[in-house]
Amino acid sequence: MTDLTKAYLHCESIIKDHSKTFYKAFMLLPKEKKQAVWAVYAFCRQVDDIVDEGRDPKEELFGFKQSFAVFLKDQLPSQDPMWLALQDVFRKYEMDVQAFHDMITGQEMDLYKKLYYTEEEVLHYSYHVASTVGLMLLPILAPNNKEALRQDAIALGQAMQITNILRDIGEDLERDRIYIPIEKLEQAGYSTEDLKMHIVNNKFISVWEDMANKAEKLYEQAMSSIDLYPLHSRTPVKGAAYLYRAILGSIRKKGYSVFKMKHYVSNEEKREIISQI
Template sequence: MIGARASGLTHVFEPKEAVAACAQLTRAHSSTFYLGSRFFPARERSAVSVIYAVCRSGDDAVDEAPSPEVGRRRLLVWQEGIERAYAGEPQPGAFLEVGLHWVLQHYEVPRSAFDELYLGLESDLDNRPFHTMDELMLYCRRVAGVVGLLIAPIAGYRGGEATLQCALALGQAMQLTNILRDVGEDLAMGRLYLPLELMDKHGVTRASLEAGVVSDRYIALLEELAERTCALYREGWQGIPKLNGVAAAAVGVAALNYEGILNKLRQNGYDNLTKRAYLRPVERLALIPKAVYGICSAP
């Protein structure tokens, strides 16, 4: 089950308590997402916190597994918990299942998005390199782009499928930002998400990255990926004003925070092998009026 307490006696979660536990998990694991969620009205804020917590649980099932075999078993348990929530039969001792069931009683969150997320998380267990940009973009869609599809029904939106495509692009941009930020940390865990075709194009080898060499060739590779990421942010921003009410500000703040991380990486000379690009709390807060102005001035 997802979100159960490990104890001799299973605690039974009431929906309100389960949602609070999800909010606590969200705050502990993602300051950017949590800051953005504060702009939602109370019920929507609770719902998006549950969605984040469920997605995070699946990610942890993979990242914290001691072996791929254990990871697959944990991921299957995670998927089964989601199935129970959608079937209206959550395990009472699993706060994520109870919380997700509560969300589904109020919002039409697409099950297909969780199915795509499962495929993306499962691919992490294989630890196979991406050969092409298309493979990388599919991965980014599955592990992050679909989060936009999960949140859009909660936020409310206009513009139909075009707005959902913008949400997908924004999620992909955020995931690419994470990948660009974490190359050094991922290498330390034996992972590399940079497409092999792009590394070959720029003459960059895995050995040079593991040696911590930030060469001109490597900077050119990262700049090409950064430009692709910026284009996705521009596409994503076209959909943000289509979200209802303060939801637009909430997503806008999160988007600017991720864009800020990309800008920090550039300021660090693209050294993502020995440094971590991040925003200080005061820098995060300074982005709030910029997000609001950008949304209010949109056509």
């Protein structure tokens, strides 16, 4: 087994462990493209883990940025197999380097910004941490239509991140983070203290639904250009979108219990969704 094969298997194990939804969706791609997606995911995961779990995240993120600068000179910054796999991806595809920089910037926001007041702020954050991933994947998934698909790829990332936010309200509160727009909560007569007390009432549900509707419109926008993807990429992209969107339905079914429970789409539901695409 070559070092490159081992590097890709290492990246596969990371996406398999951390995002069964994405893993399931992108399993349907041809081998080379599937491996490229694994490598991009491993890069993103590493940045995410530094910010959420690092002992000294500011220092570690600074070190990671330096490693990426070395990588962009076509040198391997360390023995980490992720870099070897990613180097192969950069040689095979015309990658969007700015999207990688923007994603690191988005993760860095979590080190300095804990509260989000407006929907615009949430969309700006969502672009940086999620839409950028779509822009990283476009040269792999639809190399001939990257520019035509750009805005809708951004919309899909924002839709998915808002879904994450609506699912992870309780988890984020434990980290003193509030991504639900505080302005919307206040307009509904629901305070951040109510949020910290895990109160689920009509005011909370109205704000949650307002953001869920925003996400659903963004999902629809993203899917409006699905025909511009090559055939082999359409099902994975639709799969990822539909599987993620289904999380919103799961939360509704379970009475908006976002403070104590992490909502997932069951394997049975996933199979049903994928079979309908």
